[in-house]
Amino acid sequence: MKALLLRVGIDKGCGGALSPIFEDGSFEYIPIPESDSETHETRTYQNTLGIKNKPLADFLPFKICQSKIHFDPEFETFTYGDPSKSKRKSLLKLDKNDLLVFYVGLSPYQNNKYPNALYIIGYFVIKKVIDFSELSKEEISKFCNLYSNNSHIKCDNLKGLVIVEGDKYRSTLLDKAILISKPKQNKIGRPYHAVSPEMEKLLGIKGSIQRSIPPRMIRDSECMENLKKLLKM
Template identity: 55%
Template structure:
């Protein structure tokens, strides 16, 4: 069994801000803006978060009526990657873990600083490489994954938008958007002095690696560390 960590959610490069985390550790998962034509009808303004306020409460006013790229989605547990030719997610197999983390900043807490937090996870049910599917198989999986943001793009952009797409499907009883985020980073720097989010000292013995996790590329957790990660997440 293996696990991968993957950064998701709105950030300063895609959306101009970070999602909020509150004093009790709860948070709002805020997706990035949708950059393509899509059938997605959820906007930051019309989507109510878990705290009872529109997600537009936490982002720039100019995003209020902008559609969101809900990926991952935690209704039917799918995540899409449109780069299968180089996607490390193809190494995942059934029952592996795909763990999602996001940049979050304390809401109305001036003294606290932004950091990276685990916000949820999938226990893998299936890994779907659309490049390997027939037209009939693609149609079947499009129906099964209709809540995924990339499938909602395809409905407008056409079937060619499925080329190079990988979708990870999570098991219903083994996948979750957490109630409270788990902090995994601390401040660090690279060889030329740039400030970075790096794996915290507390998390290094759990992940089995250290260094920057600021970028969104998946980071693999070696098999011998997966049980520690499962214990952190309370995965059965």
């Protein structure tokens, strides 16, 4: 068993904001804005309510409030897709019952006790990994129907696409976020988010996790047990 950690969700570089974390440790998972104008998606930040029963737009810059949302990963039918060379290679290494763990940048809402940092917000227990480049036309049609809730399918963006399907009974969006980073500075004083010392010890990974490239793979059995305890699996 192994686990792949990926950063997802809106951030300062894509969307111009971070999702909020609240006083009780709960959070809004806010995906990135959809960049494909041909998408069949109808949900926008303005017409989509979050866990606080408020439009997601309430937590975002005005300029993107009417933007359509690129829900990926999505936690309704539990799919995640990516066509990029940098990620598809890692996704294709996942096997049934492995973990795909998602982390995001969160910012404290109304100056609460939580730091502006990176947090684990959910995971998939892998059911299937589908490489669309290996499918026949008939199989593509079948999986497009099966994964119609995925943003890449809604955009008809299938070239190089890999879709990971999570087991719906064992995959989840967490109720409370799990802090995994600590701010540091590089040699020229530029800040970045690195794995916290506690998580280095528990998960066996270190260094910058500011971006999801390269994706971090956890293979060590002891580290995997620590991760499962962290996720309360």
